[in-house]
Amino acid sequence: MCLAVPAKVVEKVGNVAKVDFGDNTLREVDVSLVDVSVGQYVLVHAGYAIQVLDEDEALKTIELLSEILSE
Amino acid sequence: MSFLKELRNRELAYALVRKIKEVFPKKPIKICHVCGTHEWTIVHYGLRSLLPDNIELIAGPGCPVCITPALDIDQAAELALEGKTVTVFGDVSRSVGVKYSLEAVRSEGGNVKIVYSILDALKIAKSDKSKEVVFFAVGFETTAPLTALHILRTPPKNFSILSSHRYVPPAVITLYSRGKLEMDGVIAPGHATTISGLKTYEPLAKEHGIPVVASGFEPVDVLMSIIMLVKQISEGKAEVLNQYSRSVTWEGNVKAMQTINRVFELTDAHWRGIGTIEHTGFVLRKEFKDYDARYKYGLKNVNYASEMHPGCRCAEIMLGKIKPTQCPLYMKVCKPSKPVGPCMVSIEGTCRIWATHIAFS
Ligand code: SF4
Numbered sequence: 037m038c039l040a041v042p043a044k045v046v047e048k049v050g051n052v053a054k055v056d057f058g059d060n061t062l063r064e065v066d067v068s069l070v071d072v073s074v075g076q077y078v079l080v081h082a083g084y085a086i087q088v089l090d091e092d093e094a095l096k097t098i099e100l101l102s103e104i105l106s107e
Numbered sequence: 108m109s110f111l112k113e114l115r116n117r118e119l120a121y122a123l124v125r126k127i128k129e130v131f132p133k134k135p136i137k138i139c140h141v142c143g144t145h146e147w148t149i150v151h152y153g154l155r156s157l158l159p160d161n162i163e164l165i166a167g168p169g170c171p172v173c174i175t176p177a178l179d180i181d182q183a184a185e186l187a188l189e190g191k192t193v194t195v196f197g198d199v200s201r202s203v204g205v206k207y208s209l210e211a212v213r214s215e216g217g218n219v220k221i222v223y224s225i226l227d228a229l230k231i232a233k234s235d236k237s238k239e240v241v242f243f244a245v246g247f248e249t250t251a252p253l254t255a256l257h258i259l260r261t262p263p264k265n266f267s268i269l270s271s272h273r274y275v276p277p278a279v280i281t282l283y284s285r286g287k288l289e290m291d292g293v294i295a296p297g298h299a300t301t302i303s304g305l306k307t308y309e310p311l312a313k314e315h316g317i318p319v320v321a322s323g324f325e326p327v328d329v330l331m332s333i334i335m336l337v338k339q340i341s342e343g344k345a346e347v348l349n350q351y352s353r354s355v356t357w358e359g360n361v362k363a364m365q366t367i368n369r370v371f372e373l374t375d376a377h378w379r380g381i382g383t384i385e386h387t388g389f390v391l392r393k394e395f396k397d398y399d400a401r402y403k404y405g406l407k408n409v410n411y412a413s414e415m416h417p418g419c420r421c422a423e424i425m426l427g428k429i430k431p432t433q434c435p436l437y438m439k440v441c442k443p444s445k446p447v448g449p450c451m452v453s454i455e456g457t458c459r460i461w462a463t464h465i466a467f468s
Contacts, residue, residue, distance in 0.1 A: 039144060040249070040298045042111075066226075069252055069363045079301065079354055082224045084253050086363060087301045087354050094353040098113060101327065104334055105122050 040081040042089055045074050055080065114325030123330040124157045130338050135161040137289055138336055139427060141169040141279055142296035143455020144324050150460050152326040162337070165427030167288055168278065169296055171246045172198050172453035173425055174378040175271045177414035180204030182406050183243045183269055187217040191239040191404075194228035197221045198453040199245050201446060205411050209243070225257050225268075232266035241400045244268045247275050248302045251389050252363040255370035258395055267400040272389035274373060275299050276307035281384050283315060288426055292336035294329070295321040297351045302367075304359025305347055312345040323351040370395060379449060380415055380422030419448035424457050431458040438462060 043055035046062060054062040055078065065078070067085045072078055078085035113119060140146065146166045149155060155164055168174050180199075184207035187193040193209060200209040200221060213219035222228050225242055232240035244254045251272040258268070275296060282288035295308050300321045311317040318339035322332035332350045339346060349355055367389065376388020391399040400406065415421060419441070420434040431437050431450070441447035443462050450458040 040301075066256075068256055069360060069366065071362070079298070081249055081298065082253060083226065084224075084256075086249065086252070086298070087360055089353050091353070097323075097328075097331075097350065097352060100350075101113075101119065101123075101331060104331065105119075105126060107126075 040079045040086055042077050043080050044077050045072055048072070048074055053078075053085070055085075111325065114323065114327040116327060119327050120152070120157075120330055123327065123334060127162070127330070127334050127337055128159055130334065130341055131159050131162065133161070135163065136291040136337065136340055137163045137165055137427075138292045138294060138333060139165040139167045139288060139290035140294035140296070140322075141167040141275060142294075142299065143170040143453065143457075143460070144298070145169065145294060145296065145322065145329060146457055146460050147454070148324050148326055148329050150464050154326060154329060158333070162333070164333075165288075165290065166424075166457045167290075167293075167427055168282070168378060168381060168425040169275075170425070170450065170453055170455040170457070171250070171271075171273065172196075172202050173421065173449040173456050174273060174381065175199065175202065175245050175449070176377045176379050177204040177411060178377075178409055179243070179269060179271045180208065181206045182401075183241065184209055184212045184217070184219075186241050186269075186400065186404065187212050187219050190218060191241050192218045192220060192231060193241050193243060194220045194222045194231060195243040196223075196245060199243060202449045202452045203416065203446070205414055225254050229257060229262055229266060232263050236263055236265050238265060240266050242266070242268045244270045244272055247273055247296075247299045248364075248367065249298045251371065252302060252360075252366045255366045258370045258391070258398055259366065262398060264397070267398045267403050268391070269400040269406075270371070270389055270391060272371070273376060273378065274303070274387045274389060276303055277373075278378065278384045278387045279308070280310050280315075281387075282381070282426070283311065283317065287381070290317060290427075291340050292318045292320070294332050294336070295319050295355075297321060297323050297328075297355060300351075300359065301354045301356075302360050302363045304361075304364070305349055305355055305357050307359070309347055312347045316345045318345045319347045321349050321351045321355040323354070380425060416447045419450075421448040421450040421458070424450050431461045434458070438465070 181204035
């Protein structure tokens with residue numbers, strides 16, 4: 037039930053955005069719970085964006101991973 | 108999001124496992140997670156078998172369907188039998204209370220409709236305003252803001268919710284401090300913590316000396332989180348760290364938490380098989396009581412002597428005391444196709460996750 041999947045925001049009108057889950061199909065998602073702009077990634081849970089994903093942080097995780105491995 | 112591929116990379120996963128073995132303290136340690144999706148990753152990628160024997164990964168009460176009280180299920184079923192339309196998620200409908208499951212009520216002609224979200228339930232309510240529609244609201248803080256959002260949008264008068272929403276952080280902290288959940292470190296649930304914020308787990312580290320790491324859901328995410336915990340445990344540290352920083356922040360999704368708090372307040376609430384835990388149940392605030400099915404239909408609190416099917420050991424499973432294979436009913440009487448206990452119902456239930464993986468291997 038806490039499943040959430042990343043998707044890219046392609047269009048946005050008010051609280052409704054069209055997002056791409058990576059399969060080139062656009063699906064409507066309610067973005068009332070986040071402040072998001074076109075081009076950003078959101079985490080979608082049951083048709084609602086619950087977070088804007090931070091791409092810089094994602095890269096930091098990869099850096100942290102190589103740090104852990106090289107320690 | 109191309110990095111997602113790296114987080115499933117087998118070589119990286121093995122390198123992490125070797126690292127875990129390097130830093131691993133010789134004493135046995137227990138790492139608890141509180142999320143069905145983490146359990147799925149652990150079982151699906153066989154992470155338990157890769158780890159040293161004395162690192163035990165425990166699945167805590169991280170399945171909303173499993174902890175939804177039998178009474179709530181029976182009351183939702185009774186509302187359907189009285190002629191109200193009860194809208195419910197598919198997995199919740201299969202969970203059996205003491206008297207009924209909503210699926211059984213539906214197959215006998217009861218007015219139960221399976222929905223994907225509260226939005227579907229509202230569409231049903233709006234399509235015929237002469238009919239009473241109840242949405243059985245199950246889920247943790249990940250799902251509760253969706254319910255709250257729609258309550259703020261003034262649903263029609265024929266609509267109400269039966270809230271079994273629960274809040275995870277105080278539950279984990281209380282269960283640990285009561286000695287019900289044993290652990291040396293905890294993996295915070297990635298998506299629930301995305302909403303509540305990592306700060307909600309701080310008391311575990313500060314007051315109880317238990318290190319916390321919020322984790323993503325790819326196998327490399329989980330292994331990284333384990334190493335971040337194991338290191339702290341071996342160095343005698345207890346900090347709150349964030350492996351899932353692409354989604355989890357210290358403050359969480361403030362907008363979502365504000366939405367929840369405008370609509371709900373926290374009350375002492377029952378967790379099936381576990382008991383009452385203070386400040387963990389989301390109930391509608393007074394100003395929204397007309398949307399509260401319990402108030403609207405005068406539902407009474409009833410104490411069941413037992414809310415588990417005889418022989419079902421789900422209560423111990425949800426506290427990581429035993430493994431599904433230790434339940435005598437597992438895969439004999441209780442199977443995914445015919446679940447006896449709630450842990451076999453939902454894809455987040457430990458018994459079901461284990462069962463579906465046996466079937467494939
Ligand atoms: S296998 Fe079935 S009966 Fe046994 S604990 Fe799990 S859900 Fe309960």
